[in-house]
Amino acid sequence: MARDIVLEFCHAIRAARGTRDLDIGVEVAGWEKFQRLSEGLLTTGKFNPTREPQAFQAGAFRVDIVPFGGISKGEGRISWPPEHEVSMSTMGFEEAYESAMILRLSEQPVLDVKVPTIPGLALMKIISWRNRYPERPKDAEDLLFLMDHYAEAGNEERLYEKEDEILQTEDFDLTMAGIRLLGRDLAATANDKTGAAVASILKNEIGDQDQYRLVTDMIKSARIFDEFNGTLEKLKRLVRGFNEGFHKKGIRTTQPKPRNSFLEICPRKGIRHGYHLVFLISPLGSNQGIRPFKKKRKKWSEDTRGITLFLQNRFLSTAFCLTVMRRNAIFRRME
Secondary structure: OHHHHHHHHHHOOOOOOOOOEEEEEEEOOOHHHHHHHHHHHHHOOOOEEOOOOOEEEEOOEEEEEEEEOHHHOOOOEEEOOOOOOOEEEOOOHHHHHHOOEEEEEEOOOOEEEEEOOHHHHHHHHHHHHHHOOOOOHHHHHHHHHHHHOOOOOOOHHHHHHOOHHHHHHOOOOHHHHHHHHHHHHHHHHOOHHHHHHHHHHHHHHHOOOOOOHHHHHHOOOOOOOOOHHHHHHHHHHHHHHHHHHHHHHOOOOOOOOOOOOEEEEEEOOOOOOOOOEEEOOOOOOOOOOOOOOOOOOOOOOOOOOOOEEEEEEOOOOHHHOOEEEOOOEEEEEEO
16 A cells, blocks of 8 residues: 555556555554454454454455564564464564654544655565565565656656766666665665665575576566566665665664655545545544644654554555545645
8 A cells, every 4th residue: 555655646656566455564562452453443343353363354355464663572573472373573664664654634633644655665575575485476576666666756856966976877777776776765764683684685685596586576477577687687776775875874773863754635636536545543543642734844743542553555445444535635745
């Protein structure tokens, strides 16, 4: 969903692949709060449990809800009680959350939701692909799509005016320059631990070897019209940019303060309508403490009684809605 919001609605770049999966990261302090969220979803009658503790079935759609934050105790991994036999990595979730954009769904009542940026989304795609290989080739496909379109996703002016040395060294190839810029932004988004892990994953995928697993998965789908050598070169550009950014920032003990971009839903102006935008909100149903948009920016304030969500993957139908904005709306970026 985050991919489609950022690319399609903000930059008119339509994704090549649809999905019937919705992945949601939920920042919670402990398992008790996550259990309350799960029970709240089930009581709506629109969600059914599955054999996997993080997964729900909502009609024809699968919804994965993964807790992160205090619940992982700083280890970047969670395991479900009481047996703790099922474990899952949450590496990259904190960074994606901290660097996320704020999406405004409604003014009355005020309803803001955090959505990962392209670098934050790419960070999670890389980690998810590696941790669940060979089960998630679609993560590699999505990563290639993000790479191919990063320049045109609001970064062309930046490349010409602020990062022109990248453009020059890439012979003014916007696609390659954009991929390298994405690598730098990935490094700026990741903390030291996550950055080291991502650097290791990427390095292993571009060295001389018999099987280039990430590149193979990137071009596996018939919807991606690319060839092996070209895709390998693109991945090398991503790695080069990542190394440049990661080494440039040096050792960092604290996460940099994110620069939030604000999006709001506006009345329809005759363009980009026909979609249902669906977001799952805390079962407590309280949005108090989430600030309204004002001309003078203030710090983001979370609802301490609720659970903050950030969203990933594609749109669902209204059958699963706890909160819905219908198709008479478009996105407008608020700076």
